[in-house]
Amino acid sequence: MSALRLLVTRTMPPPVEQRLRTMPLEVEFRPGPVPREELAEALGRFDILLPTITDRIDSELIAGAARTRLIANFGAGVEHVDLDAARSAGIAVTNTPDALTDTTAELAITLMLMAARRAGEGERRLRAGQWKGWGPTAIMGQGLSGKLLGLVGYGRIARATARLARAFGMRIACFSRSPVSADDIETFASLTELAEVADVLSLHVPGGTATRHLVDAGLLARMKPTAILINTARGSVVDEGALADALAAGRIAAAGLDVYEQEPKVHPGLLTCENAVLLPHLGSATLETRTAMGMQALDNIAAWLAGAELPNRVA
Numbered sequence: 001m002s003a004l005r006l007l008v009t010r011t012m013p014p015p016v017e018q019r020l021r022t023m024p025l026e027v028e029f030r031p032g033p034v035p036r037e038e039l040a041e042a043l044g045r046f047d048i049l050l051p052t053i054t055d056r057i058d059s060e061l062i063a064g065a066a067r068t069r070l071i072a073n074f075g076a077g078v079e080h081v082d083l084d085a086a087r088s089a090g091i092a093v094t095n096t097p098d099a100l101t102d103t104t105a106e107l108a109i110t111l112m113l114m115a116a117r118r119a120g121e122g123e124r125r126l127r128a129g130q131w132k133g134w135g136p137t138a139i140m141g142q143g144l145s146g147k148l149l150g151l152v153g154y155g156r157i158a159r160a161t162a163r164l165a166r167a168f169g170m171r172i173a174c175f176s177r178s179p180v181s182a183d184d185i186e187t188f189a190s191l192t193e194l195a196e197v198a199d200v201l202s203l204h205v206p207g208g209t210a211t212r213h214l215v216d217a218g219l220l221a222r223m224k225p226t227a228i229l230i231n232t233a234r235g236s237v238v239d240e241g242a243l244a245d246a247l248a249a250g251r252i253a254a255a256g257l258d259v260y261e262q263e264p265k266v267h268p269g270l271l272t273c274e275n276a277v278l279l280p281h282l283g284s285a286t287l288e289t290r291t292a293m294g295m296q297a298l299d300n301i302a303a304w305l306a307g308a309e310l311p312n313r314v315a
């Protein structure tokens with residue numbers, strides 16, 4: 001019997017590639033994003049795909065998937081894969097939910113601190129030779145201690161963010177469909193009510209149609225003028241044009257973003273806002289975490305090869 005074939009669509013951390021080479025598979029490694037036509041063709045040639053967020057596997061591609069039976073996604077978010085279409089086609093889909101929890105929460109806190117303390121703006125000024133020296137009123141930001149962190153969603157990353165935020169003396173509130181177990185977290189029945197009182201509003205919901213533009217001009221208008229918006233979830237959750245307008249007009253104080261609606265494009269209005277901290281989707285970008293994510297994807301593949309239950313099955 002010929003070996004099962006696996007396509008890895010991006011370069012993986014070395015330990016992940018090393019382990020892959022020991023698995024009973026014929027593996028093809030691709031260095032960069034795989035163009036759509038090649039991805040379509042791959043679904044007819046490979047039994048297993050190990051894709052990332054940059055590979056959009058929609059219902060049209062899945063309809064033509066003659067060979068693929070497992071999509072072992074490298075990453076927690078899977079809105080780039082049409083899960084319903086995969087289910088109907090009998091293709092299993094897994095993700096890597098636990099590996100990146102703390103790392104992404106750390107990045108949410110990084111963005112909060114940078115936005116609150118105007119760190120990016122200060123650094124840009126210094127590098128441009130425009131720092132004229134210390135002054136009692138120079139580049140004044142705001143502190144986090146005692147402020148209210150409003151979590152939108154209460155999954156793993158939101159809970160990890162809350163844990164870190166407590167160390168900064170923040171109070172925590174939440175709007176979530178799932179029950180909130182912590183005694184010190186006030187829950188709100190509506191997102192608008194939470195947005196009205198939060199000093200920092202941090203997004204932790206999945207992407208996709210259900211959450212598209214949850215943060216729009218209407219919601220931004222309800223936020224405090226001193227509030228900070230943090231997005232480490234998915235770009236589609238925020239209407240970027242509306243956010244750029246709100247930041248430029250000072251309707252909210254600042255935003256810290258790691259994800260964008262059309263990555264790697266960033267709304268031009270955001271690029272000119274000094275009060276926007278803009279990071280290039282670094283949420284899970286540490287060597288340890290990217291390695292752990294790869295290993296978790298391989299654990300799912302190993303389970304599938306063994307005919308066992310898939311540890312992180314999402315479809």
Ligand code: 8YV
Pocket residue numbers: 051052053054074075076077078100282283284285
């Ligand atoms: C990943 C992420 O790096 O896992 C996620 O959902 O957003 C990122 O941190 C990316 O998805 C890799 O596919």
